[in-house]
Amino acid sequence: MFAILGTKKLILGYVAAIASAILASLTHSISKPLLIDGTTGADIISPIVLAGIVYIVAGLFFTPLKKNDTIQSIGKKNIFLMVLIGVAEISAMIVSFSGIKETTAVNASIFINSEIVFSMMIAIIIFRERLQTKEVPPFLLIVLGAAIIPLVYDLYSHNMVFSSLVLGDMLIILGGFFFAAGNMIAKHVSDNVDVKRITQISSLSAGIFGIALSMGLQAPFDITLDQIPAILLIGVLDVGFAAMFFVIALKLIGSIKTILLFSTASVFGMIFAHLLLNEAITIFNVLSIGVVFLGLYWLRNKIAKSEETLTT
Structure with a gap:
């Protein structure tokens, strides 16, 4: 019975992680x-305004779906942390939307993997999770594919000039840091609050912060x-659902498996960018993602071998 429950838990975790990857990969192409007219290059909606509105939408959508717990039962500390998640998420979305105006949706899909790199770095620095010596080479390989190869290629394509395209790339990478923190x-x-409640409060906090910032500016x-x-x-x-599924996957199958499956967002993102925006996919785009997957x-x-050693 416990084996069946464990298998169901794994399957649900895998489905949640892949669903999160597919939904998250749509963001840049949609x-x-x-944000910008593809023909004239003229600005359409402000990144701050768009980010604020989409988080308000997410928060309102999840309001009737949340558990019927009171704000008092959640606790002040958890509420503060959820507001902090909202600040991180709106910051991520604003800089990501600003970046997508300058770079391609294909590039943005590759730089989704920067979130993986920053998640590992935060786990090491903040949560004191140790990266063993034998785990350093694959980690560096992930960094190579997620950031170095695409950035160097864009610089080379523009005669080593810091172009608006490269600026857009760097903004997408910065967005990855804020998403990872959130x-x-x-x-x-x-561990203490229902996932739908987390999504609701953090999204509303993000939306309110974004709208207030757009009004101030x-x-x-x-x-x-x-x-x-x-x-x-x-x-x-x-x-909404991408964030919720990601957190569900984290709880069910852990960080490593979730991150491994979520990295497929790059592949889905490139496919959507090609189908919806007719953007070209280059050999360097494929190489970057291949290097990340290999890492x-x-x-x-x-990590699996280390776990086997500890259990024997």
Whole structure:
């Protein structure tokens, strides 16, 4: 019986991680046409405004789905942490939306893997999780594929000039750091608070912060009716459910398996960018993702062997 329950838990965790990857990979391809005109290059919606609205949408959507627990029962510490998650998430989305205006959705899909790198770094620095000597080479391989290869290729393509494309790449990478920070806090809070409640409060906090920031900076709220379906799609699926499934996977199958499966978001992202935006996929894009997958597979094997050694 326990074996059956364990198998079901693993399957649910795998499904949640892959679902999170698919939904998260849609973000750049859906948001890019909302942010910038592909023909003229003119700005459409402010990244701050769009980020604030999609998080408000996510928070409102999850409000009726949450558990019927009171704010008092959650505790002040957990509420503070969930607000902190919201600040990290809105920061990530703002810089990511700013980055996607300058770079391609294909590039942005590759740089999703920077979130993996930062998650590992945060685990090492903040949570004191040790990276053994034999685990360093695969970790460096992940860094090589997730950031160094695509950045160097973009610099080379623009005659080693710090172009707007490279700036966009770096903003996407910075967004990966904020997303990783938010996810790590969410994993800690999920031990005490229902995942849907975490998504609701953190999303509403992110949305309120984003709208307040856009009002303070007097960013224009230029949104038309035909843009609303895409905004709702990003808010509910790409932001809300993607985050919820990711945290569920973390709880069911742990960090390493979740990160390994979530890395497939790069592949899904490239496919969506090609199908929805007609962006080209180069051999260097494929190489970058291949190097990341190789590093993750290598790292997973190293960790598995370490676990076997500890249990024998």
